[in-house]
Amino acid sequence: MGGSNKKIVVVGGGIGGLSAGIYGRLAGYDVEIYEKNPRAGGQCMGWDRRGCHIDNCIHWLTGTKKGTSLRKVWETVGALDEHTEFADCDSFYTSMVGDLRVTLWKDPDRTEKELLELSPEDGTEIKKFIQYVKYAMECEMPAEKPMDAMGIMDYIHMGASMANMPKVIKEYGSIDLQGMAERFKHPALKALFTDYLPKDYVASSFLVSYASIISGNGEIPKGGSLAMANRMVKRFQELGGKLYCNAPVARILIKNGRATGIETADRRTIWADYVISSVDTMELFANLIGKEYMDGKWKSCYGDMQKYPLFTSVQAAFMVGQEAYGGRGTVFFDCPSFEAGGRNIDRISVKSFEYEPGFAPAGKTVLQVNIPQFDKEYFYWKGLAREEYERRKDGVVKAIEERLVMRFPGLKGHMEFLDCWTPVTYERYCNAYHGAYMSFITRKGVKSFRARGIVKGVKNLYIASQWIMAPGGLPVAVTAGKFAVWRIAGKEKR
Numbered sequence: 001m002g003g004s005n006k007k008i009v010v011v012g013g014g015i016g017g018l019s020a021g022i023y024g025r026l027a028g029y030d031v032e033i034y035e036k037n038p039r040a041g042g043q044c045m046g047w048d049r050r051g052c053h054i055d056n057c058i059h060w061l062t063g064t065k066k067g068t069s070l071r072k073v074w075e076t077v078g079a080l081d082e083h084t085e086f087a088d089c090d091s092f093y094t095s096m097v098g099d100l101r102v103t104l105w106k107d108p109d110r111t112e113k114e115l116l117e118l119s120p121e122d123g124t125e126i127k128k129f130i131q132y133v134k135y136a137m138e139c140e141m142p143a144e145k146p147m148d149a150m151g152i153m154d155y156i157h158m159g160a161s162m163a164n165m166p167k168v169i170k171e172y173g174s175i176d177l178q179g180m181a182e183r184f185k186h187p188a189l190k191a192l193f194t195d196y197l198p199k200d201y202v203a204s205s206f207l208v209s210y211a212s213i214i215s216g217n218g219e220i221p222k223g224g225s226l227a228m229a230n231r232m233v234k235r236f237q238e239l240g241g242k243l244y245c246n247a248p249v250a251r252i253l254i255k256n257g258r259a260t261g262i263e264t265a266d267r268r269t270i271w272a273d274y275v276i277s278s279v280d281t282m283e284l285f286a287n288l289i290g291k292e293y294m295d296g297k298w299k300s301c302y303g304d305m306q307k308y309p310l311f312t313s314v315q316a317a318f319m320v321g322q323e324a325y326g327g328r329g330t331v332f333f334d335c336p337s338f339e340a341g342g343r344n345i346d347r348i349s350v351k352s353f354e355y356e357p358g359f360a361p362a363g364k365t366v367l368q369v370n371i372p373q374f375d376k377e378y379f380y381w382k383g384l385a386r387e388e389y390e391r392r393k394d395g396v397v398k399a400i401e402e403r404l405v406m407r408f409p410g411l412k413g414h415m416e417f418l419d420c421w422t423p424v425t426y427e428r429y430c431n432a433y434h435g436a437y438m439s440f441i442t443r444k445g446v447k448s449f450r451a452r453g454i455v456k457g458v459k460n461l462y463i464a465s466q467w468i469m470a471p472g473g474l475p476v477a478v479t480a481g482k483f484a485v486w487r488i489a490g491k492e493k494r
């Protein structure tokens with residue numbers, strides 16, 4: 001530890017904040033993290049209900065492949081180590097149309113074979129898809145230093161290690177998932193390619209996601225999201241960092257264009273040499289420093305929900321008899337339509353946590369249903385008075401329960417409701433803007449969002465949040481934490 005007494009205050013103890021804290025300690029700074037909730041982890045969270053554990057986050061963790069620079073970051077922050085075990089999942093997900101099932105298996109050759117058997121007339125597109133997914137396995141997120149700090153040699157090196165990625169971008173980077181689905185004739189294939197991510201997403205990002213599952217670079221660490229966040233907390237504290245929970249921050253103090261510390265909600269002033277904000281970026285601009293510091297890039301994205309939509313979800317969890325359900329993995333299926341957040345829903349997805357026996361009592365499993373919602377649905381939920389909000393939430397739970405039983409009749413009499421949460425829950429819990437937990441959606445023809453992790457006009461203030469680069473998520477959060485410290489340490493020539 002460098003013995004410096006310079007101090008970094010981190011606002012927010014999510015994955016970005018914990019990462020900033022750990023890298024801050026490794027660079028020799030005194031670090032204090034201030035987190036509004038009773039525990040750290042932010043969106044990477046899980047909670048207990050009626051003897052079950054509900055896991056809110058990791059469907060896949062990019063950067064699990066040994067030898068990649070992102071894996072090194074996850075190991076440095078204590079999220080993974082060489083002994084980490086991963087969930088035993090053999091597929092990405094399954095789409096059902098009627099009783100027909102199509103699966104994107106972890107083994108791409110099995111996927112190809114099954115899709116070709118299902119729809120020989122889509123043979124050319126199927127083969128092309130699998131070939132390009134294999135190309136996309138090369139895609140690696142830069143985790144050494146921020147992209148704006150990369151020099152020509154870094155780009156040459158990156159280009160050489162991802163020689164096939166330009167082909168993927170050329171073929172799938174200018175269409176969205178809806179457009180990709182339209183290339184296929186079989187209805188089950190159309191459903192398969194529009195089920196997992198919002199239809200607006202640029203298709204190449206879907207290929208990269210599936211590629212990370214295939215290549216072992218997108219596993220689920222055993223124990224789930226909360227356990228991973230707790231390992232990072234442990235690492236931070238073992239390094240001597242101080243974590244203050246139940247400590248909401250009201251303001252970041254700025255004097256003469258320089259961040260000088262924070263004021264907590266209970267009106268304490270904490271001085272610091274550097275402040276790193278890892279909270280939702282709208283919380284930063286609107287509440288902690290003032291929107292006058294929001295530059296044009298942020299303004300244009302936040303100001304245009306059509307061009308830069310955000311997504312969130314309504315979710316419900318149930319405890320079910322394992323044998324009564326009998327399924328595995330994530331399954332999408334058609335259902336009679338119902339309304340959730342004012343949106344008409346006629347397909348839902350259910351994820352089974354059978355791979356984590358510790359998440360439910362013996363013989364039981366947790367099933368979680370995820371219903372996509374967007375900015376508009378956030379406003380719907382937000383606009384409801386408390387009683388009406390609860391009533392409509394109950395309505396959604398009932399509709400989901402009925403549809404699960406219709407699809408999987410064995411569940412009848414073997415389901416117990418655990419919990420239901422909405423975009424407003426994410427807002428309340430993490431101050432998440434419109435309930436979003438990923439960054440701006442990259443739509444076809446729209447430049448993918450990327451910001452530099454600094455605030456124009458304020459020295460010594462850095463941003464370590466998943467928001468700074470689309471599509472956001474855990475890898476962006478963890479590297480944003482590292483990069484914030486990289487900038488501070490670089491400035492001080494450490």
Ligand SMILES: Cc1cc2nc3c(=O)[nH]c(=O)nc-3n(C[C@H](O)[C@H](O)[C@H](O)COP(=O)(O)OP(=O)(O)OC[C@H]3O[C@@H](n4cnc5c(N)ncnc54)[C@H](O)[C@@H]3O)c2cc1C
Pocket residue numbers: 011012013014015016017034035036037040041042043044056057058059060061062247248249250278279280283429430431432437438464465466467472473474475477
């Ligand atoms: C259902 C779901 C599924 C997901 N699946 C995946 C997945 O499979 N893979 C993946 O990579 N990502 C996934 N994500 C996204 C991922 O969880 C987030 O992108 C990531 O955790 C965000 O980290 P962060 O540190 O940037 O922000 P956050 O987690 O939001 O952390 C910010 C922290 O700041 C705190 N805070 C806010 N305001 C204040 C304040 N004023 N004072 C003090 N503290 C404050 C919050 O309480 C929070 O703890 C998923 C998220 C959800 C909800």
